[in-house]
Amino acid sequence: MNGMSTDMISMRIKSYFARSVEQAIQDAHQELGGDATLITTRRATPEARHLGAYEVVFGVAQAREGTGAPSGNLDAELAILRDQLDGIKRLLRLGNSHSPQYSKNGLQELHEELLRFGFEDRWARQITDEASAAWEGLPSVERSSAPLRRLAAECVAKRLRVASDFAPADADSNRVAIFVGPPGGGKTTTLVKIAIRECLARRRSLRIISVDPHRVATHEKLRSYAAILGVGFTAANTLPEFMDAIRENGNKNVILVDTPGYGNRDSELACDLARIVAPIQNTEVHLVLPASMMTEGLLRYVQFYESFKPQSILLTKLDEVASYGPILSAVMDADKPLSFLANGQNIPEDLATATSAALLGALLESERAEAVTAA
Numbered sequence: 001m002n003g004m005s006t007d008m009i010s011m012r013i014k015s016y017f018a019r020s021v022e023q024a025i026q027d028a029h030q031e032l033g034g035d036a037t038l039i040t041t042r043r044a045t046p047e048a049r050h051l052g053a054y055e056v057v058f059g060v061a062q063a064r065e066g067t068g069a070p071s072g073n074l075d076a077e078l079a080i081l082r083d084q085l086d087g088i089k090r091l092l093r094l095g096n097s098h099s100p101q102y103s104k105n106g107l108q109e110l111h112e113e114l115l116r117f118g119f120e121d122r123w124a125r126q127i128t129d130e131a132s133a134a135w136e137g138l139p140s141v142e143r144s145s146a147p148l149r150r151l152a153a154e155c156v157a158k159r160l161r162v163a164s165d166f167a168p169a170d171a172d173s174n175r176v177a178i179f180v181g182p183p184g185g186g187k188t189t190t191l192v193k194i195a196i197r198e199c200l201a202r203r204r205s206l207r208i209i210s211v212d213p214h215r216v217a218t219h220e221k222l223r224s225y226a227a228i229l230g231v232g233f234t235a236a237n238t239l240p241e242f243m244d245a246i247r248e249n250g251n252k253n254v255i256l257v258d259t260p261g262y263g264n265r266d267s268e269l270a271c272d273l274a275r276i277v278a279p280i281q282n283t284e285v286h287l288v289l290p291a292s293m294m295t296e297g298l299l300r301y302v303q304f305y306e307s308f309k310p311q312s313i314l315l316t317k318l319d320e321v322a323s324y325g326p327i328l329s330a331v332m333d334a335d336k337p338l339s340f341l342a343n344g345q346n347i348p349e350d351l352a353t354a355t356s357a358a359l360l361g362a363l364l365e366s367e368r369a370e371a372v373t374a375a
Helices: 021-032 046-051 074-096 104-116 123-134 148-159 187-200 215-228 239-248 264-277 295-310 325-334 356-374
Strands: 007-016 038-045 054-063 175-180 206-211 230-237 253-260 285-289 312-315 340-341 351-353
Touching: 007 021, 038 123, 046 285, 104 123, 104 148, 123 148, 123 325, 148 325, 148 356, 175 187, 175 295, 187 206, 187 215, 187 253, 187 312, 187 340, 187 351, 206 215, 206 239, 215 230, 230 239, 264 295, 285 295, 295 325, 312 325, 325 351, 325 356
Parallel strands: 175 253, 175 285, 206 230, 206 253, 285 312, 312 340
Antiparallel strands: 007 054, 038 054, 340 351
16 A cells, blocks of 8 residues: 555644634635645634634644644643544545445535525534434434435434423413514514414413503504404503513413514613513513524524523514525524414414424425435
């Protein structure tokens, strides 16, 4: 065999952190040269976030003539060790695959399909790697019936969490559900859907509160809905009025609170309301996000509304998008459970409890369509 024996070769693995993936890749190539192999890209972990928003891991083969100086930071050393092991596993999977169906070209096709589905590149790469690893881990007899696309959908599904049941199980219990989110996100319409489906249909006593200290006229739409439903309604034009309304209706099973749609220029106003909301007992805050936004915009609002400490994300306007990749990327980055999915304006029909299957159906439908075509 020509060349150096494998026991004399080691793989140098190094992570590069930067504000963007492109900058991290550029830094890696400057230091490691053109022979470096890109292993993975991902958003930096919280403990490494001060180094940069993104982490890019590169590997380069080298003769085993010595080791670099040890790091004084134990956490950093453990992270590097994990990257080394993950990188070697990926290289072995790509190099030793005996199936032409899932060769390197097949993995590239899956990666490109995930990009077409709207996933961010970092997630498309990671999902592709995990799907490949899952396929390699299957018994030989099961591999032919486990398409990569389905395994990729399962990898995404494992990352998606679902919030607990909305309506209190105990008829004597109470809950304050507060809906926050950007302007035009569909908070008011979604609140009415939930009032009908989760409260009136389950015979839960209910009060609807609309709080907006800045624009008095915004209460009227919700006031009309409450009158049609025959439920109590309070318009709070100041924060003290809002707190009074919460206290006065503490005997209700459910209080639904509609809030103003704050934009990036309204951070102080949003923080004022968030400080009022924080001490309220038995609250659950739903961050209402329109699926029609791209991943970057969704994540910007996730960060903007973090002062409210939302426990879950509620997705609206699913009927207005062709693919769910951007919202799936954002939800996985936000790492918050999903509560409801709203896919239209019809009240209360266009509302469903969140499930991963509902968001991943397009990937699986594509798989079934290919199977039918092949048959």
